[in-house]
Every structure is written in C-alpha cells, then in structure tokens.
Amino acid sequence: MSDTKDAQNNNNSNANGTPAGRKPLSVSGGAGGGTVKQSFSHGRSKQVVVETKKKKRVVVPNKNGRPGGQPNAKGGKPMSAAAAAARKLGLSEEELRARQVALAHRKAAEEKRKAERELLENAQRQRVEKAKSLEAEAQERVDADVRRKAEEEERKQAEIDAKKAAAEASKQAAEEKKAAAEEESMAKRTAAPNPKREKRITKPDKPSSKPVEIQAEGPPPDPDALSELGGRIKKARPVGEEPAENRGNKPAPSRRSQPKRRQGKLTITAALGADEDRQRSLASYNRAKQKERERRLKMGKQEAEKQSREVVVPETITVQELANRMKERVADVVKFMMQQGEMIRGIDTLDVDTAELIVEEFGHTIKRVSEADVEIGLDGPTDDDGDLKDRPPVVTIMGHVDHGKTSLLDALRQTDVVGGEAGGITQHIGAYQVKLKSGDKITFLDTPGHAAFSAMRARGANVTDIVIVVVAVDDGVMPQTIEAIKHAKAADAPIIIAVNKCDKVDADPTKVLTELLQHDIQVEAMGGDVQAINVSALKKTGLDELTEAISMQAELLELKANPDREADGIVIESKLDKGRGPVATVIVQRGTLKRGDILVAGGQWGKVRALVNERGQQMKEAGPTVPAEVLGLDGAPSPGDPFVVVDNEARAREITEYRQRMLKDKAASAPGARASLEHMLARLKDGVTTEQAKEAQLVVKGDVQGSIEAITHSLDTLSTDEVKARVVYGAVGGISESDILLAKASEAPIIAFNVRANKQALALAEKEGVEIRYYSVIYQLLDDVKATLSGMLAPERRETFIGYAKVLQVFNISKLGKVAGCLITEGVVKRGCGVRLLRDDIVIHDGELSTLKRFKDEVSEVQSGMECGMGFVGYQDLKPDDVIECFEVEMIERSLD
C-alpha cells in the first residue's frame, strides 16, 4: 500500500523529483484517499469518503532486483526504479517509457499477426477436411445405394416368401378353423371359444408391411454438403427406436404403397438410386401417351403408304412393267436410274440384275423367274384323299392288222345301255363311254392301234388305264401283237387278252395263249396274272365277260379322281371342222369341264363354247374320264396334248404364247432331229448328262432275226461304264408307222438293216422328226453307233491363256450395263473369250466376255498395249484396278478307242 502511495506521489512529482501535484479540494487525509464535505439544502451537510484510483505504472527493477523507487540505501532523495533504469541506459525516464510502450505495441502486433496466421491455417485445414469428408460421403452414398438395392431385392424375396408362407398358413388356418368349428359344435354348451382369439392364434406371423429404412452406415454426412446437393439425409435412428410416424401406436402404412409424390419430399436415396420408384405426374403420363399415339399414327400411315412387295421379274423386263409390278411411278424409276448415270425410258428393257438393283432401291424384294415359270402352278393343288371318287377306266384296244379291233369296239359300243335306249346316232369322236348293265362305265379310246397310244405316250400322257390286246384265234401272235404288248408294258398298263374270232370252227384259244408265253404274257389259265377272254366280235359273244374283266381290273387299280375342281385332261384328237371351227376331242382326267371354262390345250386356248358327247348331244359339263368334243378353241391342238382350265384369259394367253414361242424355237433349232443320233449328241452338249442321257436308245429293224441278234450283240460289246447302246425294240420286217411312233415315243433313231420304210412310215418319220439310218454292212452300222457313243463321252475341256487386261475405269452404259475401260497388259483379248476377274489376286468371277469394244466399235480382238472396253455376260461388279485374265476354251472330243 505504501508502494502505491509512493507511486502516486512519484506521478505527481516533476522532473526534479519534487512533488508538483495539486491538493484535492476538501479532501482531508493522505494521498490515497480523503473525505469531501457535501452540502445539501436547508444547511445540511455530509462528509463523503473519496477513494482515489491509482494510476498503473511500470516499475523497472533496479540492479539489485529491487523495484525502483526504493529509497536509496545511501539515503537522500529516493529515486524511482524507472528513473534509475533510464539513467543506467543513458535515457531519460520518458524516453525509456516511450521505448517500453513501442516495445509493447510491437509485441501486441506480433501477437495479432500470429493469431491471424493461425486462424488462416485453421480455415485451410478445415476446408481440406471438409472436402475429404464430402468425398467420403459420396463414396458412402454409392455404397449405401448398392447395399440398399441388394437389401431391397432381399426384402422383395422375403415378401414373396412371406406371402407364400401366409398363403400356406391361411390354408392351415382354414383347416384349423374348420377343426375348431367342429370342436365348437361338440362342446357348444361348455365354453364358447373366442373366435377372435382363435383367429389371432391361427393368424400367421405376418411379415412387417413396413419396409426397413435403409440407412447408410458411417458418420452422418455434413448437412452443409447435403444442402449443397439439394437434399437432406435422414438422421440415423438408434436401433429399436420407433420411427416418428409409428409413434403413438398408429398403424404403420406401407410406405411402398404410398405414392411418393404425395410425400412432397425427395430423399437423397430416392434422388440417387430410387428413380424407378418415382412416379410420373398424370399430366406427364398423358403427354407421353399422346406422343406415342401420334408416333404410331404416323408410322402406320407410313406403312400404309410404303409397302414392301415381292416383285416377280423374268430374265428381261421393261421399265414400265417393272414400275407397275412395284406399284411405283415410272418417273421415279427413270429418275433413280438417271442418278445412277443411266438414261432410260419407260419402254427400255432391263436385264434382271439391273431390275434387282432398282427393286431393292425401292425397298421391295425381287423374285427372279424364268420364262418357263409361267407353267408353274398350272397343275393346280394336289387332291386330298377324301375328295377322290371312283372313276371309270379308260381302255385302249390294240392288236395286229385285221384281228378285229374295230369290230370289237363296235360290238362293245353296242353294249351301251344308254345309247341303245336313246337310239342316238353314234359317231366316231375318238373316244366314247359305255354304260354297262351293271351300271359300271367304261371309256374306250376309239382310235384303235398304236397310233393314238404312241402319240400320247410320246407326249408323256398315259391316259390309258387298261390295254386290250386283240389276237385273232386263227392267226395267233403276230409282230404287231408283240408290238402292242411292248407298248402296253412300256406304258405300265395292265393287259387283257381278247382272243377274237372264237366263233371260227377250228378255233384253238389255248394255242394263242401258249404262244403268248414266249412274249412274257402268262394268262390266268396258265398260272399267270393276265386275264384272257375268248370273244367273237362278229357273233358278239364273250363281250360281257370282257367288260367284266375290265371292271375287275379297274377295281384292282382303284381308279379315283376328284370331280370337284378345275378340269384337266388329255386331247385325244383334233380337227378343223368347216362349220364348227377347231374341234378337239378330250378326255377329262380330273375335275369337271364346264361350258364357259377357259381352256388351255397345248399351244391353243379358248373359252369352251360347247361340249358335245359321242352321240352328238350337247353337254353342260364333263366329269372324270368323260370324253367330249370341245368347241371354242382358237386352233387345233395336237393329240396327246394335255389341257387345263385356267382362271382367266390373260393367264391362258400368257401360257399359250410361251408354249408357241418354245415350239417355234425348238423347230428352228433342231428341225426334225428329235429322235436322231445328232439329237442325242445335242442333248449331251446342252449339258444333259444324266444316266438316261448316256444311254443311246435304238430301234432296230432287220431282214432276218439272225441279223437283229448279231446287231444287238455287237452293240452290247460297244457299251462301257460311261455310255451304253440299248435296243429298245428289235424286229424283223419293214419299217411301219408303228415303228416310227415307237421310236418317237422313246426318242430313239431307227437302225434299218437291209429293210426299208413304207411310204406312210416315211411321211410320218419326216413329220415326227424320227431319223431312219439304212445299212447293209454291219461294220458300217457298228462304226456309226461307236462314233455316236464316243460323242456321248463327255468331251475334255482344255483351257489356253491368251492375255491379261487391267481395269482402268468402269462405265455405266445403257443396255450394256457396266463396261470396264481396260488396258491390255499382256497377250491379246478376243471377243467371246473366257474371262476370270481377279481382285487382289483372288478370282471373284469366272465367265465370258459379252462385249469387246475399241472406241464405239465392236472388235474381234485387241492386242497388248491397247485400250478397250470389256463387258461380262451376266456380271456387273467391275471395279478399277481389277485384273481380267482371258483364255480360250477348247473341247477335245474323246473316243471309245
């Protein structure tokens, strides 16, 4: 306290140490305090004690460690410590004090800077930590999302299992309930069971409908960071704590069943991973629906507008026709081709490759067809077995001259009950049908002999079901009898032997039957399967037996046809009637032919104007095997031509035009060479290399049986594994019309050894194009056949390289297609030579040249170093830098030697 007083005193001292302070007013007492007299009104006064607050001052310790201001030991005026220190430093006390103040200020400033630096460092550290924690949280969220999904799946599975369990339990409960009910009924008076309790007992443990809240593990995320992400996270709830909405024993509604949009909040989990659970607003849904409706409408419209079609394209087609078939505008096709650099017009003809390009460009598919495809579908559908009904047989009568064929046919005709009753005038129309007493019907081909039969077989039409071979009992088996048997066997038609003229006195049918054994005909009486009936055309005996035999044979054959379809059949004969125009006698094979039908017969067609039967009566229709004369055709078809009813005239025209064109081409290319050795070779050169084609079929006629046998044997020795000579028919005697027809049917030439053809046979051979080769020396004959067989050996193909050309540029030239501008780099290129297109040393096409041009002219060859234009047959894919290898092909004939 005294120190303080001293300091007070020092403060009031001047520089010399003398006190310079004022004396406080009315204050009595020491320097540290005093009293003040306070005067009030009415003369009152009061003494107030005043305490003076002492000023703080810095006390500099003196040398001895004592604070300054201590009285000097030596006595004298006491000096303050500060003054002593100042004096020691050679400074005044004030200077010292100023220095101390400055020092203190600096110190304070340093302290402040240090605090600021620390503050900055702290902020920096906090930022880094915050970033790190954000990163960790993001990772945490991803992990939590994965976990959440897994748990969600588990939960769903658990729900399914629970439902199953619930279903089982409810089933069980129902059973128990039933049992309880029974119990109840038994103990009804004792105690009524509490159904509610029972229910509670039987109720299965339902899985909690409240989904488990999935919480991300780890520390709670920084709320600031979450707010930055625009969401908030649910605080982890302590395990066991009820969620807020469940508190108050409220039933917990299934959160999944609640539409989330109604909650009005978006959780982080929902935002990050539960998109599929979010529902769209109704307006959004309606908008999307409308959009989809419009899109479909548009698509449907487009589809209706643009249909992809299958376009049928033959080898060549006009631009106009192609456009029609595609249902496109010709102008569009022309425009497209112009874009491809080709100027075409509607009437121009396109090849099938170009047509394909166009068809595909217009979004359609092409169906290539050849001209022959017009015949496709002409046969119509195959009949179902259920549609087939029994039909009468078609019978042909054959036999040797004067054995009584015509007489027998006439006699059989008179068996017709209908004709007899009607009393109509019977006329020959090539075929007729008789109705037997039994009610059976038989159709006879009224063109007895081989002519009609062979003519039909030559056209591949086996209209005959049964062949009756007539043998006169007095004459026995004769050459034409044997021919008839061969014809029948070749046609695979069953034979019935009619032994005629049995009315003759010395008739011995057994002799005839024995003779037939030599020709592989074994009749039933002799243990075989061929029926033989003794008849007399003259006396009309045995006719019933014969017709019975026919009916029995027909039964065995189970002849059936569908009458309820478009008709088809065979033309039996035809003529040009002055009054009626072209008349064709036809036999219907399937279906029913009606008046008004559009008929195509061979190369002719027409609308059926009238149908006439053999009695000259008009018919409305003709069913299976009914013969009829057809009027209305535009020309006379050939016997044996098939006929068919088609849908419309256009189709009929299309077919007949094609057939007539084919006939013309055939006539032009191989006139009269149908059954010749050259024809055989031609067929081979056309690439026909089937086993059948490698067999040279021959008809041999000789003067004596010995020469026939010698020729047949020698021809056998000529045959090899590759080629064969086969005698389809060998007989003694001159060449008859029958031989010609047989040769034609077999497409075989006739080898005549020391025999000649009669006038009619020659004419027929000329007409039918059957070759007859005459020989009198057997070696010449064998040499000729050998040469033919050698020709049948596949010729050897030899290839010779002639040059190389390089494609420089490719041009599109209308009508020619793509033409390559080439430079001949080696050798020579010749018109029509074989070419191979090489691209990067790989053969990509093998064919032949279609065009070889120098400038605008077609040339025969181009030498090395010259440029030319080259086009390929049926190939367009030419590119610059392709190499064309040119070669010539030589076919080396082989010989049997």
Ligand SMILES: Nc1nc2c(ncn2[C@@H]2O[C@H](COP(=O)(O)OP(=O)(O)OP(=O)(O)O)[C@@H](O)[C@H]2O)c(=O)[nH]1
């Ligand atoms: N005795 C007898 N003679 C018959 C019989 N059938 C036919 N003839 C006679 O035989 C001859 C020939 O009869 P056609 O019916 O012309 O014999 P074809 O086989 O038709 O003769 P082509 O037409 O020349 O092949 C005639 O004179 C008939 O009268 C018969 O059953 N008994």
